[in-house]
Amino acid sequence: MTRTPLSLTVNGDPRSVPGPATVADLLAHLSLDPRAVVVEVNRTILRRPDLESTPLHEGDSVEVVHFVGGG
Amino acid sequence: MTTTLSSAGKDTLLTIAGRSFRSRLMVGTGKYATHALMLDALDASGAEIVTVAVRRVDLDRTREEGILHHLDPNRFFLLANTAGCYTAEDAVRYARLAREAGFNDFVKLEVIGDRETLLPDTVGLLEAARTLAGEGFQVLAYTSDDLITALRLEDAGCAAVMPLASPIGSGLGMINPFTIRTITHRLSVPVIVDAGVGTASDACLVMEQGVDGILMNTALAEAKDPVLMAGAMRDAVSAGRAAWLAGRMPRREIAVPSSPLTGML
DSSP, X not given: OOOOEEEEEETTEEEEEESSOBHHHHHHHXXXXXXXXXXXXXXXXXXXGGTTTOBXXXXXXXXXXXXXXXX | OOOOTTTTTOOOOEEETTEEESOOEEEEOOSOSOHHHHHHHHHHHTXXXXXXXXXXXXXXXXXXXXXXXTSOTTTSEEEEEOTTOOSHHHHXXXXXXXXXTSSOSEEXXXXXXXXXXXXXXXXXXXXXXXXXXXXXXXXXXXXXXXXHHHHHHHXXXXXXXXXXXXXXXXXXXXXXXXHHHHXXXXXXXXBEEESXXXXXXXXXXXXXXXXXXXXXXXXXXXXXXXXXHHHHHHHHHHXXXXXXXXXXXXXXXXXXXXXXXXXXX
């Protein structure tokens, strides 16, 4: 099977990942621990158990956030 | 033996939305030169509640990694903020993201109205507070020192109201003790003064108004010795709290002798 690249916007920047891909695949591709981040796809926040089962689509806008120091 | 606030058994725990804390000092985790210095300052402060911000992960790893690499979430109660949000919609979005991190449903709600003073947009704040309280969040609302807004935030279902002593990061101390005192007298939910404290005497004076606690960040992070200042703030919050519980003597504009007037030669 040929893997068609998926063009996404991740944290505001264009990024291409091998498709088909779930959100969990994207995090693995970015070497991110799913337990340490929260993910929003097209302004919808994903629950952690759903990362594995949520497919990404061409043009999706993904935000990956975590906690940083703040007051 | 020295009688301290805790040894005298005179104080109660600080309870916010059913969660109880011994420390009335909450601290931020921003702006420290190093993570090691921040952790030493947190230790010295005795704080149990620490604030964190929600930001994009740096996918190129050129900026710092997430703070949970350094901060043990089993040791500190993580209070996520919505700092940097200028609309109710953004603040609600950040709060929802923070809750999904899975630690608790508390949020320090900020809706900023002006880039120069970082004063709160109280209209947007009330809107966001109503939305989030309706979604089951425990909202701690960073607000101005305006009584009417504070009352409306309480009505909106906020778990605590956080009036400023003076603008964020200004270190100007408490500009208006009257408004802080009035808010404290009139609200049933905890009042936590957030922002503006610059040094230990500021913290002591704030606590002497009868507030339930103080949240600070820059006063520690920008002190020449943040760890020493954290200890000073811990003592100041404790001293101010004890002084308020003890009840100060009345102010008089005449002198009253301390020694007996009888038995004089």
